[in-house]
Amino acid sequence: MAVGLYGAAFGAAATAAGLSVLQTCMLSLLMFTGASQFALVGVLGAGGAPLAAVASALLLGARNTLYGLRLAGPLGVRGLRRVVAAHAVIDETTAMALAAPHAAALRLSFAVTGASLFLGWNVSTLAGALGSSLLGESAQVALDAVVPAAFLALLWPRLRNSGTDRVVAAGGAVIALALSPVVPPGLQVMLAAAAVGLGFGWWRR
Amino acid sequence: MTWAIVLAGSLGCYLLKYLGLAASPALLERPAVRRAVELVPAALLAALVVVQAFTDQQALVLDARAAGLTAAFVALLLRAPFLVVLLVAGGAAAGVHALA
Numbered sequence: 001m002a003v004g005l006y007g008a009a010f011g012a013a014a015t016a017a018g019l020s021v022l023q024t025c026m027l028s029l030l031m032f033t034g035a036s037q038f039a040l041v042g043v044l045g046a047g048g049a050p051l052a053a054v055a056s057a058l059l060l061g062a063r064n065t066l067y068g069l070r071l072a073g074p075l076g077v078r079g080l081r082r083v084v085a086a087h088a089v090i091d092e093t094t095a096m097a098l099a100a101p102h103a104a105a106l107r108l109s110f111a112v113t114g115a116s117l118f119l120g121w122n123v124s125t126l127a128g129a130l131g132s133s134l135l136g137e138s139a140q141v142a143l144d145a146v147v148p149a150a151f152l153a154l155l156w157p158r159l160r161n162s163g164t165d166r167v168v169a170a171g172g173a174v175i176a177l178a179l180s181p182v183v184p185p186g187l188q189v190m191l192a193a194a195a196v197g198l199g200f201g202w203w204r205r
Numbered sequence: 206m207t208w209a210i211v212l213a214g215s216l217g218c219y220l221l222k223y224l225g226l227a228a229s230p231a232l233l234e235r236p237a238v239r240r241a242v243e244l245v246p247a248a249l250l251a252a253l254v255v256v257q258a259f260t261d262q263q264a265l266v267l268d269a270r271a272a273g274l275t276a277a278f279v280a281l282l283l284r285a286p287f288l289v290v291l292l293v294a295g296g297a298a299a300g301v302h303a304l305a
Contacts, residue, residue: 027211032218036218038253040214050209058214062242064225069228072225072226090222138303141298144269144273144298145295151253152277152290153277153291156281165244171248176251176252177255182263193248193249
């Protein structure tokens, strides 16, 4: 249900940012990691440089690498099955899989969550992309507010669990706002993430 | 150009996923890798929140999105589920826009 609204919001946001319906749907099919997709179309919609759009998506997508490292052992997939399974290594499948009580349940949970999310995400993306042109002004305003709210909701567990993350997040927000008037759109997000994430990581060494 | 961005971004994101499943778990033990992967998303997500909520092109602005974000913040404090947070944010922004 939540993935339906989030997917529809993505479909509408992507077409509003200037992507075609086909490009929007290809992102959900091929990228299939929500935060990266929103970051990419957010930067493009703000008139950002292509490189900044791709880099923002990749920086956010890097957390999937961490999930993969955690899942690799218990999933135990090789060859073609690994090529397919990799596509489903995202926030939701990792959370569901790691909550499973044993290895067989973990694999089943990962597969079921991955398949149902993939279906729901792509269907709702298409619906959002096709439906966005029908939206009235109030719905557009609401949609514009849904995107930052979704990012805040994704950030929330980190803010609740870690003081370090709170400092890092505050630093990222301040730097991004300060840079917004002076650097091209999209670049401030990357610069803020790189400066705070890497700077803080180095300092805490 | 947009197609190149879509395809390059998608390929890159897929490779990042595959790398995790295929790489040696020892990579996770390297403190620099671990810290960067843990900290960068917090900074990046926070930057995206404020840029998406408070900027228009290069201008800093305060509009209905700020009301939506505030409502989302309150909903999260009250431990509302993801779907509710999105609905509350959209509703608050549309409400403020209608009043303004």
